Amino acid sequence: MHLPQKHLCMIAMSVALISSAHATPLVEPTLHIKPAASGTGRVALTLDACGGKTDTRILSALVDNKIPATIFVTGIWLKRNAEAVAIMRAHPDLFELENHGGRHIPAVDTPQKIYGIRSAGSPEAVLAEVESGAAALATTGEPAPKWFRGATAEYSPSAIAMIRKLGFKIAGFSINGDGGSLLGAKETARRIAAAKDGDVIISHINQPTHAAGEGVVQGLLALKDKGMTFVRLDDADGTGNHGTTD
Known part of the structure; x- marks a missing residue:
């Protein structure tokens, strides 16, 4: 039986609406580190390198002020930023490079958009994103990554379970x-x-080119000044939480 085209369109729209209504609830995991045993405290700085170029304001400030950071890099960013990677590798005491995926695709195994970015959409695509990110890091000579952070930092619970089975901890955040x-620079500095x-x-x-980069530097230096x-x-x-590290 062949249905008229307009009926097929109506069926497709209905399926889309049902799928949207039953989209997998996503989680945005938090992460905290063990508080300092003494002193003024300690924090972990994590910086995402999703694509594009490198904010040398931040990179220079980290090197000049000897501020350690965990950098989550994508395969896309690694290909375009050899000079920045070389600087990071020249300071192994400061920089830890970890897995942000091969193509900066959200680790969500159902089709949907998060902040306008299309999700991986299937378990196989989630695994490909994670494994291609690790493979890209391997070409730099860096140690095998232990942490993963997906694009948008939101996940489907089933994707979290898959990523953990691959041996990665998943990096949430608290700030x-x-x-x-x-x-803007002012609000970014205030938050940090x-x-x-x-x-x-x-x-x-x-x-x-974003003003936020200036605020990142200001906020970090303010924390350093506090000790x-x-x-x-x-x-x-x-x-x-959400089984991301246990």
């Missing part, structure tokens, strides 16, 4: 420093400077 690099003992900060190092210690995720006991 969104730069709002996806879309905040407000970090407390045990916090994990997320910001971005791939948007050199806060910075640690990489690999050097701290991180505890996340």
Whole structure:
């Protein structure tokens, strides 16, 4: 039986509406590190390198002020930023490079959009995103990554389980420093400077033209002036919810 085209269109629209209504609930995991045993506290700075270029304001400030950071890199960013990668590799005491996926695709195994970015859409595509990111890092000579952070930092619970079975811990955060690099310098600096003992900060190092980068530097220097210690995720006991680290 052949249905008229308009009926087929109506059926497709109905299926789309039902799928949207039953979209998999997503989670945005948090992550904290073990508080300092003494002193003014410690925080973990994590910076996403999604694509595009490198914000040298941030990179230079980290090197000049000896501030350790965990950098989540995509395969896309690695291909375009050899000079920045070389600087990071020249300072292994400061930089830990971890897996942000091969193509910056959200680790969600059902078809949907998150912040306008199309999800992986299937279990196979989630695995491909994670494994291609790890493979891209392997070409740099860096140690095998232990942490993964997906694009948008939102996940379907089933994707979290798959990623954990691959052996990766999933990096949430407790402070969104730069709002996806879309905040102004003042608000970004305020958020980062407000970090407390045990916090994990997320910001971005791939948007050199955004005002947020200036705020990242200001906020980090404010924390340093307070005597806060910075640690990489690999050097701290991180505890996340939703089964992301246990």
